[in-house]
Amino acid sequence: MLVKTRSTALLGWATGLTLGLTAFLALFVSPADVNQKDAVRLLYLHVPTAWLAMYVSFGVTSLASALYLWPRTRSRTWDLVAGASAEIGVVFLGLTLLVGSIWGRTTWGVWWTWDARLTTTAVLFVLYLGYLAVRRVVADPDVAAKRAAIVAIAAFLDVPIVHKSVEWWRTLHQPASLFDERRLLDPRITGVMLGTLLLAVVSFTLLYAWLLVHRFRLAWLEDQAADRRMEVALAERHAEAVLADEPPPAPAPATRATLEPTS
Amino acid sequence: MTDVAYIAAGYGLTAAVLGAYTTWVITRRRALARTLGLDGPSKRPE
Amino acid sequence: MWRDAALVAGKDLRVEARSRVGVNQVVPFALLVLVLFAFALDSDREVLAKVGPGLFWVAVLFAALLGIQRSFVIEADDDARDALRLSGLDGAGIFLGKAGAVAVQLVVLEVVLAVGVVVLYDIHLRSPVLLLLTCVAATVGLAAAGTVYGIIAAGLRVRDTLLPLLVLPVLAPVLLAAARACDAALAGAPSDGWPWVRLLAVFATVYVTFGVVAFGALLEES
Numbered sequence: 001m002l003v004k005t006r007s008t009a010l011l012g013w014a015t016g017l018t019l020g021l022t023a024f025l026a027l028f029v030s031p032a033d034v035n036q037k038d039a040v041r042l043l044y045l046h047v048p049t050a051w052l053a054m055y056v057s058f059g060v061t062s063l064a065s066a067l068y069l070w071p072r073t074r075s076r077t078w079d080l081v082a083g084a085s086a087e088i089g090v091v092f093l094g095l096t097l098l099v100g101s102i103w104g105r106t107t108w109g110v111w112w113t114w115d116a117r118l119t120t121t122a123v124l125f126v127l128y129l130g131y132l133a134v135r136r137v138v139a140d141p142d143v144a145a146k147r148a149a150i151v152a153i154a155a156f157l158d159v160p161i162v163h164k165s166v167e168w169w170r171t172l173h174q175p176a177s178l179f180d181e182r183r184l185l186d187p188r189i190t191g192v193m194l195g196t197l198l199l200a201v202v203s204f205t206l207l208y209a210w211l212l213v214h215r216f217r218l219a220w221l222e223d224q225a226a227d228r229r230m231e232v233a234l235a236e237r238h239a240e241a242v243l244a245d246e247p248p249p250a251p252a253p254a255t256r257a258t259l260e261p262t263s
Numbered sequence: 264m265t266d267v268a269y270i271a272a273g274y275g276l277t278a279a280v281l282g283a284y285t286t287w288v289i290t291r292r293r294a295l296a297r298t299l300g301l302d303g304p305s306k307r308p309e
Numbered sequence: 310m311w312r313d314a315a316l317v318a319g320k321d322l323r324v325e326a327r328s329r330v331g332v333n334q335v336v337p338f339a340l341l342v343l344v345l346f347a348f349a350l351d352s353d354r355e356v357l358a359k360v361g362p363g364l365f366w367v368a369v370l371f372a373a374l375l376g377i378q379r380s381f382v383i384e385a386d387d388d389a390r391d392a393l394r395l396s397g398l399d400g401a402g403i404f405l406g407k408a409g410a411v412a413v414q415l416v417v418l419e420v421v422l423a424v425g426v427v428v429l430y431d432i433h434l435r436s437p438v439l440l441l442l443t444c445v446a447a448t449v450g451l452a453a454a455g456t457v458y459g460i461i462a463a464g465l466r467v468r469d470t471l472l473p474l475l476v477l478p479v480l481a482p483v484l485l486a487a488a489r490a491c492d493a494a495l496a497g498a499p500s501d502g503w504p505w506v507r508l509l510a511v512f513a514t515v516y517v518t519f520g521v522v523a524f525g526a527l528l529e530e531s
Contacts, residue, residue, distance in 0.1 A: 023274065027270070027274070037266060038266045038267065038270060039266060039269070039270070041270050042269070042270060042273045042274075045273060045274065045277050049277075091280065091281075091284050094280070095276075095277055095280055095281070098273075098276055098277075098280075099273045099276070099277060102269050102272055102273045102276075103269075103273070105269065106266060106269045123478050123481050126474075126477075126478040127478045127479065129474070130471075130474045130475040130478065133471060133474060133475075134461070134471070134475065137471070146526070146527075147461050147527070150461060150523055150526075150527065151458075151461060151475065153519075154454075154457060154458070154479065154516075154519060155479070157515055157516075157519060158478075158479045158482070161482045161508070161511065161512055161515070162478075162481060162482050164482075164508065165482040165485050165486055165505075165508055166482075166485065168489075168504065168505075168508075169485055169489065207281070211284075211285065211288065214285075214288050214289060214292060215288050217292055218288050218291055218292040218295070221292060221295040221296060221299060222295065224299055225295055225298070225299060228299065
């Protein structure tokens with residue numbers, strides 16, 4: 001599946017290069033925004049991590065979970081992919097919240113605000129932390145995998161509801177705030193800024209893919225290690241049982257000889 | 264804090280977190296591979 | 310399926326009636342939460358009246374957590390869960406029964422809390438239809454989603470601390486919607502509240518369906 005180390009290395013180099021180029025463009029080449037000034041440079045980090053985490057990463061987790069639950073496609077691989085993708089998603093989402101918070105401090109003057117998107121993102125973050133917590137509980141691996149997959153699906157079902165409810169909450173009685181993030185990410189931005197943003201998205205996507213490959217391998221190895229520990233434990237238990245069942249030594253031949261009639 | 268400092272903090276934090284996570288994944292994978300004597304998945308594991 | 314549900318619900322409610330944990334512990338706990346909020350918010354009359362609906366639903370949410378945990382604790386003794394699995398009862402029926410029992414207990418709690426909120430926070434109830442439907446929709450959603458996560462957590466050893474972490478983010482929209490709907494009702498603007506009730510209905514439908522479909526499989530695994 002994700003075997004060839006050479007293509008992975010290639011992916012890694014591509015990731016590093018595009019990320020470096022993005023950082024260069026974002027920090028030195030692209031212009032400061034009319035409204036936000038230099039703070040816009042943080043958005044080149046914040047937007048890609050948000051999109052990658054919410055749509056790609058958790059989408060993959062949900063899909064892999066569904067594939068694991070579906071009897072015809074059930075395979076340990078899907079469970080491992082789901083877990084790996086979720087972990088990367090949580091890291092990205094955490095970064096989204098961190099960088100977003102710093103950006104908010106720069107533009108709005110506050111570290112946090114109960115804006116619809118931020119709130120939904122925060123709830124999503126905790127939802128997937130819960131998913132990771134379920135994966136970590138020690139239990140029969142198949143049981144744990146099945147439950148984790150169900151948690152992933154249940155979380156996935158909740159996301160649109162959370163999103164919708166929070167959106168209503170923030171817009172029903174309050175006009176769209178001046179600091180609406182969407183307004184600042186005007187799709188009519190052009191030129192260098194758009195190019196940088198697109199490059200940023202591409203480079204973070206590559207980063208996600210590269211991390212997924214490595215995290216999956218790690219998960220697979222951990223799985224193997226757990227299996228091996230189980231085998232060792234079973235072998236030890238078996239050895240103990242055999243020793244306990246050993247029959248007492250056979251009667252000494254001398255006894256039989258004494259019973260034999262002398263000819 | 265000036266704007267530049269915030270931006271530096273943002274980029275620095277991102278780099279640090281991603282770097283730490285990447286390092287953790289790769290280091291642990293190498294360590295486990297060595298212990299188990301394996302190279303990684305060579306076929307679809309069941 | 311419905312007959313199985315009634316059987317299981319009846320069993321759970323009978324257990325509750327005999328042990329009286331809900332009446333003796335959960336309801337007082339919820340009332341205590343209301344009182345503590347008054348302490349925390351400096352018992353300013355206007356503030357309490359304003360945040361009353363939100364506090365009401367927070368108290369219900371915490372009490373629901375206790376109710377759900379209890380719903381599965383009673384199965385843990387004497388291998389009752391195995392008996393449940395082997396009983397031949399339909400998984401969906403068991404889900405509906407357990408969720409139903411939790412819902413009934415929540416309704417009783419809500420009635421008591423409503424009295425508490427009216428008395429302690431000096432709130433005047435208006436738009437009763439909206440309030441009633443909000444409570445029904447929210448309760449069904451809480452019970453259904455809670456029961457699904459309850460069985461997930463019940464099979465794993467760290468049940469007690471895991472359940473809140475898993476289920477509270479999921480129930481967050483219920484808290485939000487129910488509180489806003491009640492806000493609208495008490496402010497005499499019920500038209501603002503109906504969209505929230507619709508959201509609660511969607512949530513309830515999603516999680517009841519999910520529970521009916523998934524519960525059998527989950528029960529097998531524990």
